[in-house]
Every structure is written in structure tokens, then in C-alpha cells.
Amino acid sequence: MGVDAATTLPEPNKESLSSDLAKHISEKKLISVLYVDLDNFKEVNDQHGHLEGDKCLAEVFARLSSAVSGKGTIYRIGGDEFCALLPNCSSTEASVIAERMRLSVNALGSFGGTTKVTTSIGVVGTDVLSVTDSEKLIRAADTVMYISKWTTKNRVTTWPPSEADQQSAKDKRERAIDRQRLVSIEEKLQSLQSQQRQSTEKDEKERQKKSEVRHKLADFLSGGQEIADRIAYNNTQAATEKGQWEQRVGRYLSENLDQSYEVRFRNPSHEITLLPRGLLSTPMQEFWSNMKSKMAMLHDFISELGD
Numbered sequence: 001m002g003v004d005a006a007t008t009l010p011e012p013n014k015e016s017l018s019s020d021l022a023k024h025i026s027e028k029k030l031i032s033v034l035y036v037d038l039d040n041f042k043e044v045n046d047q048h049g050h051l052e053g054d055k056c057l058a059e060v061f062a063r064l065s066s067a068v069s070g071k072g073t074i075y076r077i078g079g080d081e082f083c084a085l086l087p088n089c090s091s092t093e094a095s096v097i098a099e100r101m102r103l104s105v106n107a108l109g110s111f112g113g114t115t116k117v118t119t120s121i122g123v124v125g126t127d128v129l130s131v132t133d134s135e136k137l138i139r140a141a142d143t144v145m146y147i148s149k150w151t152t153k154n155r156v157t158t159w160p161p162s163e164a165d166q167q168s169a170k171d172k173r174e175r176a177i178d179r180q181r182l183v184s185i186e187e188k189l190q191s192l193q194s195q196q197r198q199s200t201e202k203d204e205k206e207r208q209k210k211s212e213v214r215h216k217l218a219d220f221l222s223g224g225q226e227i228a229d230r231i232a233y234n235n236t237q238a239a240t241e242k243g244q245w246e247q248r249v250g251r252y253l254s255e256n257l258d259q260s261y262e263v264r265f266r267n268p269s270h271e272i273t274l275l276p277r278g279l280l281s282t283p284m285q286e287f288w289s290n291m292k293s294k295m296a297m298l299h300d301f302i303s304e305l306g307d
């Protein structure tokens with residue numbers, strides 16, 4: 001039976017449930033609570049989208065309402081959770097209505113063509129659990145609903161649950177938690193392995209880049225040494241070559257060195273205590289001193305890049 005979710009499905013309203021139940025309890029009237037949770041509803045949303053999820057909720061709500069027609073009221077208290085209040089109804093009578101609910105929802109076709117939705121239902125009445133607090137009665141119904149969900153699903157469980165059912169639900173819940181922990185551990189391991197691979201790849205790229213820088217600067221250094229040798233013997237053409245060489249070095253450093261290296265030039269003071277033979281003019285002496293300083297900085301920089 002198709003239902004328009006936009007006009008049929010009520011908004012969650014647990015306050016109305018608690019208020020109406022509290023009134024019945026205060027008047028010491030017999031009443032039963034049915035707590036209904038959908039099985040596999042998350043798969044409908046995840047696999048087929050929220051529109052199909054809304055359609056599912058609307059059709060289930062229609063089935064639940066039809067099952068309690070004239071006997072009580074259905075409340076939506078959460079995304080896929082419902083409660084029914086059945087006044088003047090014992091827990092035994094309420095269990096019959098709950099089974100009618102279960103069968104009605106179970107008769108629905110698969111949503112999205114693949115996902116079957118059923119119900120896990122918990123039943124408790126004031127005839128078997130005398131309370132003065134509406135929340136305690138709702139929690140009791142919720143408790144036995146989870147007995148249904150953690151044993152077989154698509155089932156009705158009435159308060160009080162048997163010891164066998166409680167143990168079965170406990171065991172299955174613990175196994176599910178253990179499986180989830182294993183999944184969580186595996187996901188964390190996979191994440192760590194992925195991070196390690198990325199870090200290794202990053203380190204390798206860094207090493208390759210540093211190696212390229214070292215080789216490039218070593219070539220500059222070799223070329224600079226040849227120029228320096230010519231300057232030492234008053235080759236005036238070498239002064240022009242030195243200027244071009246310095247420009248190439250400076251351009252390479254500014255364009256290719258990544259800031260992440262965190263390497264800075266140390267600017268050592270190089271004393272020229274003995275000039276090479278042939279350096280007679282002051283301009284050539286300055287060229288020589290400046291050249292040796294630049295080459296010393298390249299040496300220092302290559303050393304700091306490491307292996």
C-alpha cells in the first residue's frame with residue numbers, strides 16, 4: 001500500500017507519548033506500551049536515499065496504525081522508532097496486537113527493490129510491571145524491544161524476558177561489538193599504512209629533489225672554480241663570466257629551492273691573507289674575494305642538504 005510520506009508521516013514527538021502515558025498511570029488505569037524499531041532501515045537510507053527512506057517510514061506507519069486501529073494510538077518517537085499506547089489492554093492482549101503489527105510490516109515488499117524491512121517489538125503492560133513513572137515503563141518496553149533485535153529481529157518480546165533470551169541477546173550483542181572493534185582496528189591499521197606509504201613517498205621525493213639540487217649546485221661550483229682559476233691569473237674576461245655565473249646561481253636558488261628545506265646560507269667571513277699570483281689590480285682582488293665567498297656558501301649549502 002503506497003502512502004504519501006510528506007502528508008502521512010508524523011514528526012517525532014516523544015513528549016506527547018510521555019505526557020499521555022503519565023496521565024494514564026496517574027489514574028491507575030491498565031495500559032500497555034509497544035516499542036517498535038525497524039530492522040534494516042539504515043540500509044534503505046544508505047543504499048537507496050532518503051526519499052525511499054521516507055516512503056518506507058510512511059508505509060510502516062500506515063501498517064502500524066491499521067494494526068492498532070480502535071485499540072490505541074501510534075507515536076513516532078525517533079527516526080525509525082515508534083511506540084503504541086494501548087489503554088485497557090493487558091500485556092497478553094497487547095502481544096497479540098504487536099504480532100499483528102509484525103506480520104503486517106513483514107508483508108511489505110522490498111524497498112528500493114532489494115532491502116527488506118521488518119520490526120523488532122517490545123511489549124510491557126502495567127499488569128506485569130507496576131510503575132508510577134512513565135519513563136520507566138517506556139524504558140522497559142525499549143529493553144525487551146532490544147531483546148527482539150539482538151536475538152533474531154522480526155520478533156515480538158513481552159516483559160519480562162526469559163533468562164535464555166537475555167543471555168542470547170547479550171552474547172550476540174557482545175559478538176557484534178567485538179566484530180565492530182575488529183573492523184575499527186583494521187580501518188585504523190589501513191589508515192596508518194596509508195599514511196606511512198604517503199610519508200615514505202614524500203621522503204623519497206624529498207631525497208630525489210635534494211639530490212637534484214646537490215648535483216645542480218655541484219655543477220655550478222665546478223663552473224665557478226674554473227672561473228675563479230682564471231680570475232686568479234688576471235683573465236679580465238673571467239670577471240664577466242663570474243657575473244653571469246652569479247646570476248645563474250641566484251636565479252636557480254630563488255626559483256627551485258623549496259622553503260620547506262629550512263636551510264639558510266651561512267655567510268662566513270673569508271679572509272684573503274695571500275692573494276694568488278697575478279692578482280695585482282684592486283678590482284680583480286675584489287672579484288677574487290667575492291668569488292671565494294660565494295663558492296664557500298655553495299659548499300656549506302650542499303653540506304647542509306645531507307644525503
